[in-house]
Amino acid sequence: MEKVLMKGNEAIGAAAIKAGCRYFFGYPITPQNEVPEYMAKELPKHGGVFLQAESEVAAINMVYGAAGAGARVMTSSSSPGLALKQEGLTYIAACELPCLVVNVVRGGPGLGGIQPAQSDYYQATRGGGNGDYKLIVLAPASLQELTDMVQEAFDLADYYRNPVMVLADGMIGQMMEPVAFGEIPQWTLPEKNWATTGTDGDRAPNVINSLFLAPEELEALNIRLQAKYQTIKANETRCxxxxxxxxxxxxxxxxxxxxxxxxxxxxxxxxxxxxxxxxxxxxxxxxxxxxxxxxxxxxxxxxxxxxxxxxxxxxxxxxxxxxxxxxxxxxxxxxxxxxxxxxxxxxxxxx
The missing domain is CATH 3.40.50.920 (Rossmann fold)
Known part of the structure; x- marks a missing residue:
């Protein structure tokens, strides 16, 4: 299988496009800037849409909208940028929408520095936003593993209707290694009959919402989410x-x-x-x-x-x-x- 020498951030973009991602919304921050740069150049060649939002908050809400319409969509950022996306992420998790979020971690706290770190572990695994929700969090150790995980992340997200995060420290984003874009195992994915794709009068409209004013309804959502998380734990734990x-x-x-x-x-x-x-x-x-x-x-x-x-x-x-x-x-x-x-x-x- 032919291998290509790539920088990690560019490999993220290439793997996402190969996996069928056609929408990217983001905002620049070091050390992940090559991800949006790559997507800005390459995604339109595949019929996709790249948009640099006015802020990280805007970017994650654009992801929310595209995911709600059933699209394969992603965003990427680094540490303080991810902190700004936490409100949108908890909405996405509550609405059970699939998407990919990549965090190329830099040192903190605060604005910190641009060198690699792993100090966003709590943020990734403990939610970061409000409420009892979980992201599936993948941690690659090489660029080949990074490309494979990015590709599979979209299937994981679609299968479980859950946001997936790839947590890659700054070294992964900036290093160069040979990678091969082979075929990953194919998942049998459910139909996205929940998506807001328009009805043409053929069905009742789908409503995607994370606001439940009746506590009984909100508790029912939480019970359903926790049952899903137990299924993910049983099936997807890897080391x-x-x-x-x-x-x-x-x-x-x-x-x-x-x-x-x-x-x-x-x-x-x-x-x-x-x-x-x-x-x-x-x-x-x-x-x-x-x-x-x-x-x-x-x-x-x-x-x-x-x-x-x-x-x-x-x-x-x-x-x-x-x-x-x-x-x-x-x-x-x-x-x-x-x-x-x-x-x-x-x-x-x-x-």
């Missing part, structure tokens, strides 16, 4: 298990941080220290079962993140105090080094 057999220490990391951890594991093994990795590929649903099936040789878990400690909370909940869980992270756009991770692991093991 990579790497060299876990007989491990003394288990690292857990996602995205590009997991790639750095794998190099640390090689060094530790060369020095006689057995180490493995659990890499969540879905941040929600979180792969709890992987942390509950640890080998008896495991003495501790080390969560490595480009944040001040966010995913580590889910790791501790999943482990249920069966083994100690420690944290090592860098923040503000600083990237953990292999040597630092190795040193931290040795300290934990008393070596």
């Amino acid at each position: 990579e298990i790497y060299q876990l057999e007989d491990a003394e220490i288990v690292f857990t990391a996602y995205g590009t941080t997991a790639r750095i951890v794998k190099n640390a594991i090689k060094i530790l093994k060369a020095e006689g220290i057995k180490a493995g990795l659990i890499r969540p590929m879905t941040l929600w649903p979180f792969p709890e079962a992987a942390y509950q099936a640890l080998p008896k040789t495991v003495k501790c878990i080390l969560s490595v993140e480009m944040s001040c400690g966010q995913m580590v909370d889910d790791v501790r909940l999943a482990v249920e105090s069966k083994v100690p869980v420690a944290f090592y992270g860098r923040s503000g756009g600083m990237i953990p080094t292999v040597d630092d991770i190795v040193a931290e692991a040795k300290q934990l093991l008393g070596r």
Whole structure:
């Protein structure tokens, strides 16, 4: 299969177009700017519409409208831009509309900086907007995985009628790697008979709305959403298990941080220290079962993140105090080094 050398942000756009996305609404922010730039150039060639909105708030509400009409639609942004889209996202989730949201994460809080980070984990997995809703959150570790996840994200969104987020740190967006745009597994998707496509008098009009003034009706919506989320947890939880057999220490990391951890594991093994990795590929649903099936040789878990400690909370909940869980992270756009991770692991093991 032919591979093409691409920057991550451009690969996002190419994968989305291949998946049938024909509408993109967004607003510039570093380090994701190449996504709208690519879509502005390429989407019209495929009969699609690119529109740079006047703000992030406007962009997510345009996504809301296009998704309600049954279109394959996406937006992308970086950290503070995603914060502005949270109200629209909770509306979209409440109305059970499919769309793709890409967050190429930069350091924070506030405007922060433009260097890569993973400090939007809480924002992505805990909702960010109001109410009891969930996004399906995918976390790629390579550009090939990024392109595959972007393509599949549209099917996931359509199948479950739920917004999907691809959470990619700034390195994923800015690095260049060879990627192949092969055929991904095809989903059998339900008809979008709920969409506001016009009736021509043939049926009753569809109404898409997230306002329920009667508490009984709003509770019924929440019960239905929670049942759907349980189905997603049962069917779509994904992770990579790497060299876990007989491990003394288990690292857990996602995205590009997991790639750095794998190099640390090689060094530790060369020095006689057995180490493995659990890499969540879905941040929600979180792969709890992987942390509950640890080998008896495991003495501790080390969560490595480009944040001040966010995913580590889910790791501790999943482990249920069966083994100690420690944290090592860098923040503000600083990237953990292999040597630092190795040193931290040795300290934990008393070596």
